[in-house]
Amino acid sequence: MRVALATDAWAPQINGVVRSLTETAAALGPLGHSVEFITPEGLPSWPLPTYPDIRLAIGAGAAVAERLDRLAPDALHIATEGPIGHAARRWAMARRLPFTTSYHTRYPEYVRARAPVPEALTYAWLRHFHGPASRTLVPTETMRRELASWGFRNLSVWSRGVDSRLFRPRDLEPVAWPRPLMLSVGRVAVEKNLEAFLSLDLPGTKVVVGDGPQRVALEQRHPEAVFLGSRTGEALAEIYASADVFVFPSLTDTYGNVMQEALASGVPVAAFPVAGPLDVITDPAVGVLDADLAVAIRRALTLDRAACRAFALTRSWEAAARQFASALAPFASVARAA
Template sequence: MRLLIATDAWHPQVNGVVRSLEHMEAAGRTMGHEPLFLTPRDFRSVPLPGYPEIRLSLAGRRSVERRCDALAPSHVHIATEGPIGHAARRYCLARGRPFTTSYHTRFPEYLAARAPVPQSWSYAWLRRFHGAACGTMVSTPSLERDLAGRGFTNLMRWTRGVDTELFRPQPDDAPDPFAGLPRPIFLFVGRVAVEKNLDAFLALDLPGTKVVVGDGPDRARLEALDPAARFLGTRTGAELARLYAAADVFVFPSLTDTFGIVLLEALACGLPVAAYPVTGPLDVIGGTGAGVLDRDLRAAALAALDISREVCRAEAERYTWAESARQFYTNIETAHARAPLPAAPARPPVAGAAELG
C-alpha cells in the first residue's frame, strides 16, 4: 500500500495525533507499506491566533493537487480537519478517489471553551466533513457510540499503543527527579491549554506537590493561579518516562480527550491514574483496577495512591503499537475495498446510433 496521510498536526507539535502517526509510519514500513505524508512542512503557514504553537497551513488547491499527483498514492487517509485535511478532501472528491479519515479531537467542545459557538453547529460541520469518507476511525467504544448517536457513519475502531520499553518502571535506586519536593507527587502531562481543564487539577486540595509537564498558551495564567505547583515545560523520551515512574498519581482532568495516550504512558511506568469518568478514561481505565474514576477528582486522586504499580504496568502491556498499526492498515484496506467505484466518464454518442437502435 502506498498510503498518503494528510495531517495538519506534525512536528514540532507534541501531541497524541503526531505520536500516533509517527508509530503508524514506522510500523507500516515493517509491514511492507509505504507511508507518505502531506504536512505543514510542505506549505507556508501562519500561527493559529491565540495558540502560536499550532500553525495553519496555506495549502492552496493547485499546490495540493500537484503534491498529491507527484506522490501517486494508492490509498489516502486524512487525519485532521484543518486546511491540509480540507485540501486533501477536495482533491479526493474532485478525482473520484475514496479516502478514510480519523476523528482525533473534540473540536466542538474545544471551540465552545474559547468562543460562543454552539456545539451543534460544529458537529454538523464535522459530520459533513467525515461523511464523505468511506471509513472514519475512532479510538474507543464510547466515542464510537457518541458519534453514531450524532449521525456519523462508517465508523471503524482504531486503538492506540504504548512503547513499553521506553515507558517502564525505574529501578529502586534510580535518581529521584522530584527530590526535595513534598510527597506525594500528583502529575499531569499534556498541553497546557484550556481544553485540558487544568484549572480543575490545580484547584484540588491535595497533600504533597502538583507537577505539570507540558507547555501551551495557558501556562502563564495557570502558573499564577497556583504558585505552589511546579511547571516543568515539555519533556520527552527517557526523561519523561523517569518523571512518570517517580510520581505517585497521574491526574488526568480532561473532559474532552478522545483517548489520552498519556494514560497508557503513565500506566506503563507503573503510575496509577485519577480521572473523571468520561470518554478516554472510561475506555482505558474502566474497571481495570489501574486507576480511579470519579466525578470528585480529589477523591479519585487520593484513592489512587493505594493502587498497585504492578497492576498498572500489566494493564499497559495489553496495548501495543503493532496491534494499533494492524487495525489502522486493515481499516484502510477494508474501507477502500467496499467504496463504490468512481463513475465512468460518459462516452460521446456514436454517429448513427439512433438508426442502429
C-alpha cells in the first residue's frame, strides 16, 4: 500500500513526533507498504511563537493538493493539526476520501501553560479537526480514555518502539561529574516541567540533554546542573548509557519515547504517575512512579539495569508499524462500498 503521510513536524526538528513518524515509516517497508511524506519542506514558513525551531508552512493548500494528486496514494494519514495537516484534510474531504489522523501533542495543556486559554476551547478545536477521521491514533490506552472523556470518537492505540541496536548498554566510562548521574532528555521548555527535577536537593549530578526556550533561564537558575544541548545518534546513546537513572518530570507528554530509549540503554526511569509514564513503565522492576519525584529517583537507583534492557526489547517499531497499518483507511474501500 502506498501511504501519504502529512505532517507539519519534520526535520530539522528533533522531537518524539518526528522520531515516531520516521521510525514507523522505516518499519512499514518490510511489511509491504511505502510511505511518502507531505511536509513543509520547500514551502514558505514562519516560526511558531515560543517554538522558533518549529516552522509553519504558509499557503500550503495548493502545494499539498498538488503533491497528493501527483502521488495518487492508496491511503492518507494526517499526523499533525497544523497548516499541512489542515491542507491534507481539506484535500481528502473535498474528494470524499477516508483518512486517519493521530494525536501526538497535548496542545490544550501546552497553550494553557503560556496563555489564559481555557483547555475546553482548545479541545473543542481539536475534536473538530479529528472528527471526520476514520480513526484517530493515540499512543497509549490512558490517552485513549482521556480523549474519549473529551468527546473524541473512533480512537485506536498506536504505540511506539525503540531502536535497541543504537540505544544499548555500554561499558560505563569515567565521567567528570559526581555520581549518581541523573539524566533528562527532551525539549527544554515549560511544558516539560524540568524545574520539578532541577530544584530537587539530591546528591550527584543532574544532566539535561536538549535545547529550547527555557534553557538560558534554567541554566542561570541552576548553575550546578549540566546542560549539554542537543545530541543525536551515537553521541546521545552514549550519554544515555552513562546515566544511573533517567528522570522524566513531564506531566503533559502523551508518551515519552525517551523513557524507552533509556530503558534500552539499561537505565531505570523515575517519573510522576501520569499519562505517558503509566503506559511505558508498566513493570516496577524497570522504573518508579511517585508523586514525590525525589523518592522515585532514590528508589529507581536501586533497580537492576539488566531488567530494564530486557523490558525494552519487548517494544519494537515493527509492532508499532503493524498497529499503524491496521488502522489505515484505504481509498479502495470507498470504491468497494460504492
